[in-house]
Amino acid sequence: MTDVTTQLNNLAAAPATGNRARTSNWFEAFASAWGSALDKQADVIEQQAEVLKNGGDSPSQITMLTAESMRLSFMSQSSHTSLDSISKSLETMARKG
Template sequence: MTDAINTTTQQLQALAGSPASSQRPSKENGGSWYEAMANAWGQTLDNQANTISTMSDSLGEGMDSPSQITKLTAESMRMGFMSNASHSSLDSVGKALETMARKG
């Protein structure tokens, strides 16, 4: 989980450090920083889903020891945590942007 969170954190830090002009939607950079944040979360969740899928496949191939089942359960719970975190962060930022748009 630490690797996935570090990857997402690095992607978000890169967005935060980018010049203001690149934060505006355009054809060159593919959209807004909010869109980039959503894409970073999506990639992180995809990676976690791939990890779970790989572990699940190994269980089907006979590696169904209690330790492997426990690891798969932990990875599945991590996916739930990450999914909730992504939803919360995107929702919070979306609401803040909405509030700023109303005041502008």
């Protein structure tokens, strides 16, 4: 999740009129940061699966693949929860505004 934090910090530091990494608002940047973090974790899983595919199917390697898969699941759930919470907050603010 450090990647998400770094990307959000970079977004916060960007000038208000500057190009914000191909997004038009901070909510899209937030979603993009989560997407990047999930993509990187998926890459880790693919690399670990390659190890198994190439004959490294020891119990420790299988356990590592399982752990990395569970990490992706946790990250995916966290991204959904945070994006859902923010979108509900924005909806509430829009109704009150």
